[in-house]
Amino acid sequence: xxxxxxxxxxxxxxxxxxxxxxxxxxxxxxxxxxxxxxxxxxxxxxxxxxxxxxxxxxxxxxxxxxxxxxxxxxxxxxxxxxxxxxxxxxxxxxxxxxxxxxxxxxxxxxxxxxxxxxxxxxxxxxxxxxxxxxxxxxxxxxxxxxxxxxxxxxxxxxxxxxxxxxxxxxxxxxxxxxxxxxxxxxxxxxxxxxxxxxxxxxxxxxxxxxxxxxxxxxxxxxxxxxxxxx
Numbered sequence: 728x729x730x731x732x733x734x735x736x737x738x739x740x741x742x743x744x745x746x747x748x749x750x751x752x753x754x755x756x757x758x759x760x761x762x763x764x765x766x767x768x769x770x771x772x773x774x775x776x777x778x779x780x781x782x783x784x785x786x787x788x789x790x791x792x793x794x795x796x797x798x799x800x801x802x803x804x805x806x807x808x809x810x811x812x813x814x815x816x817x818x819x820x821x822x823x824x825x826x827x828x829x830x831x832x833x834x835x836x837x838x839x840x841x842x843x844x845x846x847x848x849x850x851x852x853x854x855x856x857x858x859x860x861x862x863x864x865x866x867x868x869x870x871x872x873x874x875x876x877x878x879x880x881x882x883x884x885x886x887x888x889x890x891x892x893x894x895x896x897x898x899x900x901x902x903x904x905x906x907x908x909x910x911x912x913x914x915x916x917x918x919x920x921x922x923x924x925x926x927x928x929x930x931x932x933x934x935x936x937x938x939x940x941x942x943x944x945x946x947x948x949x950x951x952x953x954x955x956x957x
Contacts, residue, residue, distance in 0.1 A: 728794075729760050731894060732780035735818070738898040739768055739782075741949045743775030744956075746824045746905045751776075753822035753886075756806040757783075757894065764788050765806055765819075769797030774822065790864075801860055804867030805888060812871035816890045818897035821861075823886035826909040831881035837907060839924035840914045844907035845932040847900065851879045851887075858884035879904045895946035902949075 735757050747753055753774045756767040764787040768777050776782070784795035788807045792799060806819045830837065836850040854873045861870055861882070870888065874880045878900045879889040887904055891897030914921050924932065 728780045728783075729757065729766065731757055731760075732766060732783050734894050735766070735768075736777040736779060736782060737950060737953060738818075738894050739774040739777035741953055742820070742822060742898055742901055743773060744953070745902045745949070746826070746909075747774060747822040747901060749773075749823040753820075754800050754802070754806075755818065755820045755894075755897070756810070758810055758817045759785060763793060765810055767800065767803060767806055769795065770800045771798055801862045804864050805861045805870055806867075808864060808867030808871040809874060809888070809890060812868070813874075813876075813890065815892055818891050818894050820889045820897050820901050821882075821886060822901065824901070824905040824908075826912055827881065827887045827905045828885070830908040830912060831883050831885065831887070837881075837911060839907070839929055840921060841907060841910040842932065842936065843903040843910065845924055845929045846903045846937045847877075847879055847907065848933050849877070849926065849929055851877055851881055851904065853881040853883055855883045858882070893942075895942055898949075899942060899945055 735755055739755050751771055751773045754768045756765045758765055766783040766785050769782055769784050784797060784799060785793040786803060787793055788811060790803050805821050809819050810816060837844060839845050852873050854870055856869055861867055881887055889897055889900040889904060891900055
C-alpha cells in the first residue's frame with residue numbers, strides 16, 4: 728500500500744470536521760503511484776471514520792477492485808474519469824458539504840466575497856446534466872469535461888468535486904469551496920448591495936497569497952487540529 732494513504736485518511740477526517748460530513752457519503756481517491764489505477768475510501772464508513780490504509784481500496788480505471796476489503800462507492804467513475812482526463816491531478820474528492828450543496832441549486836456563479844473564493848482561482852463550473860448519481864463512465868467523463876482545468880466544481884442539487892496535485896491541495900480546495908459558499912450565502916441573505924473581487928484581482932491574489940509555502944502552512948494547521956482533537 729502507498730505510504731500516502733495515511734495522509735489520505737487524515738484528509739478524510741479533516742474534511743469531515745470542516746463541513747463535509749454527510750453520514751457515510753463522500754470519498755477521496757489517490758492515483759496509484761505504480762500506475763494500476765487509484766486508491767479510494769471504501770463504502771460503508773464516513774469520511775470521519777477513515778483511520779488507516781486498510782480503509783481504502785485499489786481500483787483499476789474500469790472500476791474493478793484489485794486490492795482491499797470492503798465495498799466500492801457507486802460513484803467511483805467521478806474519480807477514474809477525472810484522473811484519466813487530468814494527468815497532473817493526483818487526488819480527487821467528492822462530498823456533500825451543506826453550504827456548497829445548497830449553493831449548487833442556485834442559477835448563479837460563485838462570486839468572490841472572501842479570500843477563500845479567490846484561492847479557488849475563479850468561479851467553479853456547475854454540472855447540470857443530471858443531479859443523480861455519477862455511476863457510469865459516461866457520466867464520469869461528462870463531469871470531467873465540465874470540470875475542465877478548474878480546481879473545484881458543483882454538481883447541481885447533489886454536491887461538489889475538488890482536485891489537487893497533492894493530498895493537501897485537494898483537501899484545502901474542498902475546505903475553501905465550502906467556506907466560500909457559506910460566506911457568499913451569508914452576503915446574499917442580507918439582501919443589500921455588495922462588492923466582489925474581480926477576475927484580474929482573483930488571479931493576482933491567488934498567485935500572491937496562496938503559494939506552496941502557505942498551502943503547507945495551512946495543511947500543517949489542519950493536521951495539528953486533527954491530532955489535538957482525534
